[in-house]
Amino acid sequence: GENVGLHLPTLSVQEGDNSIINCAYSNSASDYFIWYKQESGKGPQFIIDIRSNMDKRQGQRVTVLLNKTVKHLSLQIAATQPGDSAVYFCAESETDSWGKLQFGAGTQVVVTP
Amino acid sequence: GAVVSQHPSWVICKSGTSVKIECRSLDFQATTMFWYRQFPKQSLMLMATSNEGSKATYEQGVEKDKFLINHASLTLSTLTVTSAHPEDSSFYICSARDVRDQETQYFGPGTRLLVL
Numbered sequence: 537g538e539n540v541g542l543h544l545p546t547l548s549v550q551e552g553d554n555s556i557i558n559c560a561y562s563n564s565a566s567d568y569f570i571w572y573k574q575e576s577g578k579g580p581q582f583i584i585d586i587r588s589n590m591d592k593r594q595g596q597r598v599t600v601l602l603n604k605t606v607k608h609l610s611l612q613i614a615a616t617q618p619g620d621s622a623v624y625f626c627a628e629s630e631t632d633s634w635g636k637l638q639f640g641a642g643t644q645v646v647v648t649p
Numbered sequence: 650g651a652v653v654s655q656h657p658s659w660v661i662c663k664s665g666t667s668v669k670i671e672c673r674s675l676d677f678q679a680t681t682m683f684w685y686r687q688f689p690k691q692s693l694m695l696m697a698t699s700n701e702g703s704k705a706t707y708e709q710g711v712e713k714d715k716f717l718i719n720h721a722s723l724t725l726s727t728l729t730v731t732s733a734h735p736e737d738s739s740f741y742i743c744s745a746r747d748v749r750d751q752e753t754q755y756f757g758p759g760t761r762l763l764v765l
Contacts, residue, residue, distance in 0.1 A: 544690055568752065579653075579742050579756035580693070625692060634706075635681060635746050635754065639692045 544623060546644040555613040559626035559640045562607065566628035570637070571600060571611045574623045583611070583624075613645075621647045651677050653745050655757040662733055663765055669729045670760045672743030678723035679745035683754065684716075687740040699726040723748070733764040 549555045561569070567588040572580035586593045586600045586609075593600050599612040609626050623644050627637040652675040662668050672682055680701045685693040697718055698706040705718035717729040726745075730737055740761055744754040 572756075577740075577759070577761070579655075579744075579758045581756070582753070634698060635752070636683070636695060636698060637693075637744075637754065638695070642692050 544642050544644040546646060548646045548648060549616045549620075551616060551618060551647055551649050553616055555611075555616045555620070555645060557611045557613075557624050557643045557645065559609040559611075559643075560607060561609060561626065561628045561638075561640070563628060563630065563638065564607065565630045566638075567631055568629045569600070569602060569609050570627045570629075571598075571609075572625045572627060572639075573620075574625060574642075576622075580625060616645075616647050618647050618649070621645055651745075651747055651753075651755040653743065653755045653757040655741075655743060655760050657760060658758065659761040659763075661763045661765065664734055665732055667729055667731045668733055668762060669727055670741055670743075670762075672726045672728070672745065672757055674724045674745040674747075674755070677745075677747045677749070677755075679726075680723060680748050682720060682726040682743055682745045684718060684726075684728050685742045685744070687742060687759075689740075693742060696728075730762065733762070735764045738762055738764045 570585040571583040574580045584595045584600050597614045601610045623642045625642045626640040654673045656671045682699040684696045687693045696711045699718045699720040701720045707713045720726040740759050742759045744756045
């Protein structure tokens with residue numbers, strides 16, 4: 537989707553709770569999706585990825601769900617910790633695009649004690 | 650794991666001067682590197698795709714004569730912001746794709762540019 541907006545949506549989560557971050561993508565041809573975490577003043581850090589032939593993938597404390605029908609991606613973080621506070625971006629790519637990534641708008645996650 | 654470095658990490662320059670930012674893949678070779686720009690509270694915007702040994706491919710709206718990209722080796726790409734102006738102040742981030750794994754992009758730590 538387009539990168540618009542002068543502020544990031546914020547998700548406040550209590551420490552220990554599960555977080556769900558959502559992302560809508562726009563390109564039906566996208567077949568590879570990635571979630572990144574970005575801490576203030578740093579570059580994006582890879583969290584987890586998923587291909588379009590899957591609808592769920594799990595990592596350590598994280599799960600990505602893909603719904604191609606409605607072009608929706610979500611990231612679930614289990615037992616959220618203070619170190620999870622950051623901005624989370626989804627990114628999409630299609631096979632014939634030479635690896636070019638289209639980033640979503642981002643969600644600011646704030647973990648409260 | 651794969652590491653990408655950027656130099657400098659931050660730079661302040663006067664309006665009208667040129668600034669060069671380096672992006673290096675430290676422990677892998679990258680035939681393709683990407684340059685992004687990120688304004689405060691916004692997402693990453695792809696500026697250009699840098700290919701080793703050939704001309705960079707710029708995204709729509711990005712001036713190739715203003716943002717010069719050189720990818721002279723498999724481990725180094727440079728972005729030069731020519732005649733910088735205050736509106737060029739931003740966070741510039743590069744990423745690199747490992748030739749052995751064309752899918753994964755590894756991101757650098759970013760370069761903060763402030764043009765006075």
